[in-house]
Amino acid sequence: MTQNITIALLSGGIDSATAAALAIEANKEVIGLSFNYGQRHHKELDCAKEIASFLGIKEHHIIDMQLSSWGGSSLTDMEQSIHIDGIVKDKIPNTYVPGRNTIFIAMGLSLAEARGANQIALGINAMDYSGYPDCRPDYIHAYQKLAKLSNKAGREGKVINLWAPLLHWKKVKIIQEALRLNIPIQSTWSCYSGEENPCGKCDSCRIRDAALKEAGRPDLCSNLNP
Numbered sequence: 444m445t446q447n448i449t450i451a452l453l454s455g456g457i458d459s460a461t462a463a464a465l466a467i468e469a470n471k472e473v474i475g476l477s478f479n480y481g482q483r484h485h486k487e488l489d490c491a492k493e494i495a496s497f498l499g500i501k502e503h504h505i506i507d508m509q510l511s512s513w514g515g516s517s518l519t520d521m522e523q524s525i526h527i528d529g530i531v532k533d534k535i536p537n538t539y540v541p542g543r544n545t546i547f548i549a550m551g552l553s554l555a556e557a558r559g560a561n562q563i564a565l566g567i568n569a570m571d572y573s574g575y576p577d578c579r580p581d582y583i584h585a586y587q588k589l590a591k592l593s594n595k596a597g598r599e600g601k602v603i604n605l606w607a608p609l610l611h612w613k614k615v616k617i618i619q620e621a622l623r624l625n626i627p628i629q630s631t632w633s634c635y636s637g638e639e640n641p642c643g644k645c646d647s648c649r650i651r652d653a654a655l656k657e658a659g660r661p662d663l664c665s666n667l668n669p
Contacts, residue, residue: 459564477492640665
């Protein structure tokens with residue numbers, strides 16, 4: 444187990460790219476991990492590859508796991524419509540993918556233990572988000588306890604840390620950090636739709652565009668919401 448290796452879960456979005464860049468800035472060797480889980484499109488995976496290349500991440504794994512086999516989300520079931528009516532308080536939208544982060548982090552823990560990494564960088568954010576249960580502080584805290592007990596490294600006192608530096612940040616702060624780190628925001632993807640261009644209507648586009656405008660970069664907003 445080393446203090447210098449971090450597994451970064453790369454979704455292709457701004458948040459995960461920023462978390463990975465922060466790890467690199469802290470002199471960590473970063474290994475990328477992305478997932479083809481049966482989402483509506485591969486655009487985000489193409490963006491994850493671009494971000495990994497931009498950050499100089501030499502080892503980047505893309506794992507196939509078809510969560511679309513059982514659906515349960517508008518992101519994995521093409522018969523469901525993407526929610527575009529805005530965030531409703533205390534209601535989890537249909538873009539939530541059952542078990543997604545739980546599975547992704549478990550895979551990250553496996554790779555971390557195999558590579559001797561002591562940290563997993565997560566782009567999870569609990570402030571400007573759609574209310575997903577697996578993007579909340581209590582979820583991360585509980586999973587950290589499991590991470591200590593679920594593998595050989597943890598049982599030997601070499602706990603793999605679930606590092607979520609953006610957890611309590613507003614979206615505009617994430618955008619500002621991404622700009623400071625020179626992340627090519629135009630090469631990231633946040634839209635839930637499966638179209639060639641961002642829809643500008645889904646929760647993710649709305650949150651991203653509002654933060655970009657607040658950060659003084661409306662030029663980077665989605666095509667349909669300049």
